[in-house]
Amino acid sequence: MSDAPLAPGSVIGILGGGQLGRMLATAGAALGFDVHIYDPEPDCPASRVAARSYCAPWDDAGAVANFANRCDAITYEFENVPVETVAIAAAAAPLRPGAKSLELTQDRFIEKHFINQQGVKTVPFAQVDDIDGLEAAIEDIGLPALLKTRRFGYDGKGQAWIRTEADARSAWEAIGQQPAILEGAAAFRRELSVVAARSLSGEVRAYPLAENVHGDGILKTTTAPAPGIDRTTQDRALAIARALGDGLGHVGVFAVELFDLGGGELIVNEIAPRVHNTGHWTMDGCGCDQFEQHMRAVAGWPLGDPSAHSACVMTNLIGHDADAWPELAADPQARLHLYGKRTTRDGRKMGHVNRLSPL
Amino acid sequence: MSDAPLAPGSVIGILGGGQLGRMLATAGAALGFDVHIYDPEPDCPASRVAARSYCAPWDDAGAVANFANRCDAITYEFENVPVETVAIAAAAAPLRPGAKSLELTQDRFIEKHFINQQGVKTVPFAQVDDIDGLEAAIEDIGLPALLKTRRFGYDGKGQAWIRTEADARSAWEAIGQQPAILEGAAAFRRELSVVAARSLSGEVRAYPLAENVHGDGILKTTTAPAPGIDRTTQDRALAIARALGDGLGHVGVFAVELFDLGGGELIVNEIAPRVHNTGHWTMDGCGCDQFEQHMRAVAGWPLGDPSAHSACVMTNLIGHDADAWPELAADPQARLHLYGKRTTRDGRKMGHVNRLSPL
Numbered sequence: 138m139s140d141a142p143l144a145p146g147s148v149i150g151i152l153g154g155g156q157l158g159r160m161l162a163t164a165g166a167a168l169g170f171d172v173h174i175y176d177p178e179p180d181c182p183a184s185r186v187a188a189r190s191y192c193a194p195w196d197d198a199g200a201v202a203n204f205a206n207r208c209d210a211i212t213y214e215f216e217n218v219p220v221e222t223v224a225i226a227a228a229a230a231p232l233r234p235g236a237k238s239l240e241l242t243q244d245r246f247i248e249k250h251f252i253n254q255q256g257v258k259t260v261p262f263a264q265v266d267d268i269d270g271l272e273a274a275i276e277d278i279g280l281p282a283l284l285k286t287r288r289f290g291y292d293g294k295g296q297a298w299i300r301t302e303a304d305a306r307s308a309w310e311a312i313g314q315q316p317a318i319l320e321g322a323a324a325f326r327r328e329l330s331v332v333a334a335r336s337l338s339g340e341v342r343a344y345p346l347a348e349n350v351h352g353d354g355i356l357k358t359t360t361a362p363a364p365g366i367d368r369t370t371q372d373r374a375l376a377i378a379r380a381l382g383d384g385l386g387h388v389g390v391f392a393v394e395l396f397d398l399g400g401g402e403l404i405v406n407e408i409a410p411r412v413h414n415t416g417h418w419t420m421d422g423c424g425c426d427q428f429e430q431h432m433r434a435v436a437g438w439p440l441g442d443p444s445a446h447s448a449c450v451m452t453n454l455i456g457h458d459a460d461a462w463p464e465l466a467a468d469p470q471a472r473l474h475l476y477g478k479r480t481t482r483d484g485r486k487m488g489h490v491n492r493l494s495p496l
Numbered sequence: 497m498s499d500a501p502l503a504p505g506s507v508i509g510i511l512g513g514g515q516l517g518r519m520l521a522t523a524g525a526a527l528g529f530d531v532h533i534y535d536p537e538p539d540c541p542a543s544r545v546a547a548r549s550y551c552a553p554w555d556d557a558g559a560v561a562n563f564a565n566r567c568d569a570i571t572y573e574f575e576n577v578p579v580e581t582v583a584i585a586a587a588a589a590p591l592r593p594g595a596k597s598l599e600l601t602q603d604r605f606i607e608k609h610f611i612n613q614q615g616v617k618t619v620p621f622a623q624v625d626d627i628d629g630l631e632a633a634i635e636d637i638g639l640p641a642l643l644k645t646r647r648f649g650y651d652g653k654g655q656a657w658i659r660t661e662a663d664a665r666s667a668w669e670a671i672g673q674q675p676a677i678l679e680g681a682a683a684f685r686r687e688l689s690v691v692a693a694r695s696l697s698g699e700v701r702a703y704p705l706a707e708n709v710h711g712d713g714i715l716k717t718t719t720a721p722a723p724g725i726d727r728t729t730q731d732r733a734l735a736i737a738r739a740l741g742d743g744l745g746h747v748g749v750f751a752v753e754l755f756d757l758g759g760g761e762l763i764v765n766e767i768a769p770r771v772h773n774t775g776h777w778t779m780d781g782c783g784c785d786q787f788e789q790h791m792r793a794v795a796g797w798p799l800g801d802p803s804a805h806s807a808c809v810m811t812n813l814i815g816h817d818a819d820a821w822p823e824l825a826a827d828p829q830a831r832l833h834l835y836g837k838r839t840t841r842d843g844r845k846m847g848h849v850n851r852l853s854p855l
Contacts, residue, residue: 167833169821172544188545424831425831439826442828447805459504466798
């Protein structure tokens with residue numbers, strides 16, 4: 138497969154058609170690409186802005202091949218696409234990011250091990266396969282600690298805090314007695330993230346560091362650029378992103394969630410090998426947002442300029458938060474983005490609002 | 497039909513699926529709407545970013561009704577949609593802008609007469625129905641003068657300059673001996689435009705005045721905000737936009753092309769009752785661009801903030817200009833927008849580039 142940049146008019150396929158796929162699709166269209174969507178969900182948000190959409194299960198090998206054969210490059214909007222699906226797609230067209238980015242981030246134990254291998258710090262962690270292993274891990278790491286399933290966790294699901302030894306069994310049951318890791322608690326001052334992109338030629342560029350506030354395990358707000366970040370800390374974040382992006386051989390946008398321990402010390406919480414909710418502020422704060430940046434990388438184009446023209450506070454609209462659309466539409470400071478989801482459910486991300494101020 | 501604002505998830509239909517329909521469609525999707533496209537051209541640019549598209553001739557009343565019956569509001573991307581098509585659509589769903597905006601701008605004579613009726617100046621003009629009428633008009637208006645067909649002119653087509661009386665017959669033949677108007681030449685210093693929007697409630701808001709340069713009758717560049725505009729001139733442009741928008745009972749974005757005669761004196765060249773090429777700079781220069789602004793108005797939402805965060809020079813990519821996409825993609829100053837047109841032809845608008853600078 139060629140590394141030549143894709144000409145406008147080429148087809149970029151996206152595995153997954155939620156809000157990330159939707160925002161990627163419109164960004165791709167603005168660059169002149171046709172975007173095709175594959176998602177098991179009928180009438181998914183991205184299908185309504187795509188040149189073509191395919192609705193079939195992830196394990197329908199024929200449907201995946203049929204989709205992939207029409208694509209000039211393929212990407213994915215989330216990291217839990219089955220590896221088998223990805224393998225079929227990758228046989229037909231360049232897959233960007235590559236399968237390695239998925240394999241190393243679908244499993245929390247493998248991911249943290251990989252991060253440390255790149256010379257980047259994380260919290261202490263240990264593999265947990267059974268209740269005896271959990272007790273040994275508690276001994277090793279100390280308490281409080283956080284028990285997480287190795288796979289398929291998102292938005293705080295599949296996690297349980299262990300504060301005393303007596304919590305061990307209930308935590309193990311709460312996460313479904315699945316292969317897990319135990320993570321030590323970090324005494325962090327705040328949560329940051331760096332959203333970066335790596336091009337096909339290996340260039341890495343990062344947006345300004347963002348500060349994130351979660352509630353109930355779900356991102357509530359992002360403030361960007363994060364207040365009080367000096368040049369050294371921003372450079373350190375870029376160096377971390379570069380080490381991890383290079384290690385993955387990643388092509389496209391990825392996000393690194395960081396704990397700010399104070400004094401400019403950053404450790405990595407996790408990597409998302411895709412566009413990320415903590416990068417949604419770039420849609421209004423930067424000329425080239427994370428969705429365009431990702432499509433540029435996937436197309437083999439040079440990266441765009443990740444600098445910000447405005448400061449931004451992004452607020453997620455979760456569940457019935459989005460019912461306030463009449464007030465948000467009337468607020469001249471609010472840049473409203475809605476995802477076209479048909480059904481509102483508690484905890485479901487329905488849209489977001491960006492509020493700008495001068496840098 | 498209700499004036500209540502359309503809830504996200506509603507269907508907005510667009511008559512016409514070229515680049516303006518395409519950019520309107522993605523802007524509508526960002527606000528959570530489903531956008532449906534009607535265009536006689538198969539595989540038109542907007543069809544590839546729409547929730548649904550209908551391909552049928554303008555005069556297929558059944559197809560138009562079928563499209564319109566599924567829409568909660570309907571708009572159009574260009575002013576030459578046949579009035580009969582618009583009437584069928586308007587019977588099924590609120591048409592915004594209304595039919596009056598089309599009727600008064602599809603015919604250059606009616607349009608200029610309307611503009612003067614609103615107390616707004618134009619160049620002198622006269623109706624021309626035959627060669628005798630042309631000679632009388634020349635007598636009346638003087639030379640040089642510009643002969644234009646009353647209907648269906650765009651990008652400099654259907655126009656001929658008359659510099660001496662001997663040019664009259666060849667000009668009349670050049671425009672196909674159709675009903676026409678003769679316009680006096682304005683001694684203007686430059687061409688400006690004001691892109692404005694009028695909401696369902698009658699509020700009018702305008703983007704900063706833009707300066708436009710044409711070549712061969714086609715827009716080449718827009719510079720915005722136009723250099724050297726004082727507050728009084730910007731206010732005068734807003735007052736002109738308000739008078740014309742109110743007179744049309746317009747709902748949505750419209751553009752007023754102006755001649756700057758110097759000393760802050762502005763006269764109107766023409767009105768485009770739709771989003772306009774001279775507003776493409778707002779995609780990168782403003783938080784709320786003209787496409788979002790139009791969809792807000794069509795949905796009955798309050799208007800967004802039309803202020804600019806950056807200055808911008810917009811350059812159209814006409815015909816094979818767009819072949820330079822590899823260089824443009826690599827230029828960190830260039831915000832590239834491509835329209836997904838399958839075939840490059842001389843004179844065809846293929847995309848545009850916005851280059852930003854601090855205000």
